[in-house]
Structure formats: structure tokens, C-alpha cells
Amino acid sequence: MLNYDLHCHSTVSDGLLPPAELVARAAGRDVKVLALTDHDDISGLAEAATAAAQHGIQLINGVEISVSWRSHTLHILGLHIDPTNEDLLAGLREIRKGRSTRAQLMAQSLAKSGIAGALEGSYRYAANPEIIGRTHFARFLVEHGYSKDVRSVFKNYLIKGKPGYIAHQWAALEDAVKWIVGSSGVAVLAHPGRYTSGRKAMGKPTLRELLREFYDLGGRGIEVVSGSHTPEQYAEFARYAREFNLFASCGSDFHGPGESYRDLGHLPDFPLDCVPVWQAWE
Ligand code: AMP
Ligand code: MN
Ligand code: MN
Ligand code: MN
Numbered sequence: 001m002l003n004y005d006l007h008c009h010s011t012v013s014d015g016l017l018p019p020a021e022l023v024a025r026a027a028g029r030d031v032k033v034l035a036l037t038d039h040d041d042i043s044g045l046a047e048a049a050t051a052a053a054q055h056g057i058q059l060i061n062g063v064e065i066s067v068s069w070r071s072h073t074l075h076i077l078g079l080h081i082d083p084t085n086e087d088l089l090a091g092l093r094e095i096r097k098g099r100s101t102r103a104q105l106m107a108q109s110l111a112k113s114g115i116a117g118a119l120e121g122s123y124r125y126a127a128n129p130e131i132i133g134r135t136h137f138a139r140f141l142v143e144h145g146y147s148k149d150v151r152s153v154f155k156n157y158l159i160k161g162k163p164g165y166i167a168h169q170w171a172a173l174e175d176a177v178k179w180i181v182g183s184s185g186v187a188v189l190a191h192p193g194r195y196t197s198g199r200k201a202m203g204k205p206t207l208r209e210l211l212r213e214f215y216d217l218g219g220r221g222i223e224v225v226s227g228s229h230t231p232e233q234y235a236e237f238a239r240y241a242r243e244f245n246l247f248a249s250c251g252s253d254f255h256g257p258g259e260s261y262r263d264l265g266h267l268p269d270f271p272l273d274c275v276p277v278w279q280a281w282e
Contacts, residue, residue, distance in 0.1 A: 001266060001267065001268065001269065002225070002250050002265075002267045002268070002269060002270070003030055003031055003032040003033065003265065004031070004032070004033045004034075004250060004267075004276075004278060005026060005031045005033075005034050005035070005250070005251055005252050005254075005264050005265045005267060006033075006034075006035040006037070006060060006062065006077070006079060006188075006249050006250060006251040006277065006278075007035060007037050007062075007064070007077060007190065007223065007226070007227075007249070007250075007251020007252060007253045007254075008022060008026075008034070008035070008036060008037060008251065008252055008253065008254040008255075008264060009036075009037070009038055009039065009064075009253075009254065009255045009256075010022045010036060010038055010044045010048070011044075011127035011128065012038040012041050012043055012044035012127070012128050012131065013038035013039035013040070013041055013064075013128070013131045013133070014039060014131065014133050014134075014135035014136065014255060015038070015254070015255045015256055016255060016256025016257065016259060017256060017257075018044075018047070018127075019036060019044035019045075019047040019048040019051065020047050020048070020050070020051040022036065022048070022254075022264075023036075023048050023051035023052050023055060023057065023059065024051060024055060025264055026055075026057065026264045026265060027052075027055035027056070027057050029263065029264050029265040029266065030265055030266070031057060031264055031265040032057055032058065033057065033058045033060060033278065034048075034052065034057055034058070034059055034060065034264075035059070035060035035061070035062035035077075035079055035080075035251070036048045036059065036060075036061075036062055037062035037063055037064040037077055037078075037079075037251070038063065038064065038131070039063075039064050039065075039066060039075075039131055039133065040063070040064070040065060040066055040092050040095040040096055040099070040131060041063070041092060041096065041128065041130065041131050042061065042062075042063050042081070042083045042088075042089075042092065043128070045059070045061050045062075045083050046083075049061075060079055060080055060281075061079075061080060061081050061082070061083050061185075062077060062078060062079050062080075062081065062185075063077070063078045063081060063088075063092065063180075064076070064077050064078075064190060065077075065078060065091075065092070065095070065171060065176040065179070065180070066095060066170040066171065067170050067171050067172070067173050067176045068168075068169050068170040068171070068172070068173075069172075069173045069210065070206075071197060072195055072197065072202065073168075073170060074173065074189070074190075074195065074210075075189075075190035075191065076173070076176045076177065076180070076187055076188070076189060076190065076219070077187070077188040077189075077190045077221075077223070077249065077251075078176075078179070078180035078183070078185040078186070078187060078188075079185055079186045079188055079221070079249070079277060079280075079281075080184070080185050080186055080280070080281045081180060081183045081184070081185030082183040082184050082185070083183075085179070085182060085183030085184075087178075087179055087182050087183070088179040088180070088182065088183040091171060091175060091176070091179045092179075094171070095170060095171055096130040096131065098168060098169070098170070099130065099131060099132050099133060100129075100130070100132060102166050102168045103119060103122065103123075103132040103133075103137075104119060105166040106118070106119075106134075106137060106164050106165075106166050107119035107122070109163055109164060109165075109166060110137075110157070110163055110164045112163070113163040115141070115144075115146065115163075115164075118137060118140060118141075118164075121140040121143070121144070122136040122137045122139070122140040123136070124140070125139040125140060134154070134158045134164075135150065135255070137157075137158060137164060138150045138153045138154060138157075138158060141153045141157055141164075150259055173213070173214065173217065174217050177214070177217040177218045177219050178217070178218070181218040186220050186221050186247065186277060186280045186281070187214075187217075187218060187219040187220060187221065188219070188220070188221030188222060188223060188247070188249045188277060189210075189211070189214055189219060189221070189222045189223065189246075190223050190226070190251075190253075191223050191226045191228050191229065191253065192207065192222060192223065192237055192240070193226070193228065193229045193230070193233040193236075193237065194228050195207075207240070211240060211243075211244045211246070212244070215244055215245065215246065219246070220246060220247055220277075220280065221246050221247040221248070221249045221277045221280070222237055222240060222241050222244070222246045222247075222248065222249065223237070223248075223249045223250070223251060224237045224238050224241055224248040224249065224250065224270060224271070224274055225248075225249075225250035225251075225267050225268060225269075225270060226250070226251060226252075226253060227251070227252040227253040227254065227260060227261045227262035227267075228253055228261055231268070234268070234270070234271055235271050238270065238271035238272075238273065238274050241274055241275075242273060242274075247275050247276065247277035247279065247280055248270050248274035248275060248276055248277060249276075249277040250267045250270065250276075251267070252264050252265065252267060
């Protein structure tokens, strides 16, 4: 078992626990090294660092950046970043502006399908209004009985082709990697098993093109062990890590009790031959 968990969310983005509570929970579950990786915002890191010192665990400064690449939305983790880096901060601020515009369009689209009050209702779930996102809409829709849980609400409302889905232009891959590397962090492709085109998984040739481009831009890691991967996918993405000379990362992608596939920590070991991403900074 690994005692590293390098991917999770707090109330600064779409998690359910404030940063200090998240760190306390991680410590209680034997995590020794935790990266807080909120979507497009790093304002939870200071609180998390204080809590980590109290609990005797190491906090890695992290972020999960939303990216548009070809027709895909990708998530790029920045691990061991410098949270004072101006270019990184400016880039993240720009992404956050786009989130509020998208939220208005999502609410308008839901209103057309007869769901009123989604904008105000969803903002009530966003402790940090700058990171309003689909998860907050999902919680609102569940609260009002449109679906039984957050997972099914995505299937029926919040993905491509459904009434609450609005296509959105996120950051360019090149910029996201540049901000991360420029702030002395390691850029890691998050949960590669989750990317789809339509209903199908991203094809292998496309994934290969992505990994080559990502590496050429300065990306150095790939999430192998992820809360949203199956054990077969651990092996599959370990092979890609070797082929493309990428560090392997591991993270639960925990969002909150009852809402995630996996709780913090207790992640299985890497498949053989993976080079753990922490070798990049330890
Ligand atoms: P956004 O960045 O606002 O488009 O929201 C993306 C977030 O929605 C992800 O980080 C997940 O937390 C959540 N999400 C995406 N797809 C699903 C799904 N199928 N089931 C549950 N949560 C999802
Ligand atoms: Mn999320
Ligand atoms: Mn993600
Ligand atoms: Mn995540």
C-alpha cells in the first residue's frame, strides 16, 4: 500500500470538506504525503499546510488544471508547484472567469428544459463561488429530486448531449504545462482512463499522440493508480508510463464522504517498474 495520496479536492473547488478537515481525515487514514489538488485554484493550500504541520504529514502544493485539447477536456495536475508564482496565479484566475460564464449558460439551458433556479441553487453549494462547476449543479439537481445521486445526475444532465451540458474552452495544454513547469512543479496527466470521445474511450492512437505532445511540452507524469481506474487500467497506464518515460502518480481523487469511488489513502502499490513521481522532488 502507498502512503502517498497526490490527488484530492476541498471546498475550494468541488470537494465537501474544508482543507483542514481534509488533511485531518488523510492523517487519520495513514496518509504520510498528501497533495491538495483543487480545480483551477490554489487558495486552499495555506490552510492545508497549517493542518498538515499539526498532524505531522507532508503537504505537497498541487492544483488540477482544466484544459481543452482537440475536442477533449483534460485535467492536468501540477504537483510540487510554487503557489506564489505570478504566471500560474494569473492563468488560474483566467480559467475561473470562464467558469462563471459557463454556469450562467448551464442554468439557461436547464431552464429551457423546465428546471428553474439552477444558478442560485448551485451557487449555494459552492463555498468558493469562483469555482462554480458541474458538481455543484449536480448537488442542486439531486437536492431537488431530478436524480437519485450525483453519479446518475451526470449521466442524465451534465455530460455532452444532455440539457445541462455546455461546451467550454478551457486553458490550452501548452499553457497549463508552461504554468506548472514555470512554477517548478511537475505536470501530470490526471486519470487518463476517464477521457472519452462521445461514449467511447479515447482511442489508443489519440492517447499516444496526446502523450507525445504532452511530453514534448514538458509534461513528466501520468496518473497510473487513480480512484477512477480499474486494476486493469493500473497495468495499462503503467505501460504507457514506461513507453513515454513518464513518472507514475497515484491519487484517490477524493471529493467527499459518500461521493467518491475511493476514500483518501489506502491506494494499492504501483505495478512493477513504475518510477514514482515523488522521485522528481525528493
Ligand atoms: P467541471 O470541471 O465543472 O466541468 O466538473 C468536473 C467535475 O465533475 C470532475 O472533477 C468530477 O468531480 C465531476 N464529474 C465529472 N464526471 C462525473 C461523473 N460521471 N460522475 C460524478 N462526478 C463527475
Ligand atoms: Mn471534481
Ligand atoms: Mn479530474
Ligand atoms: Mn480531481
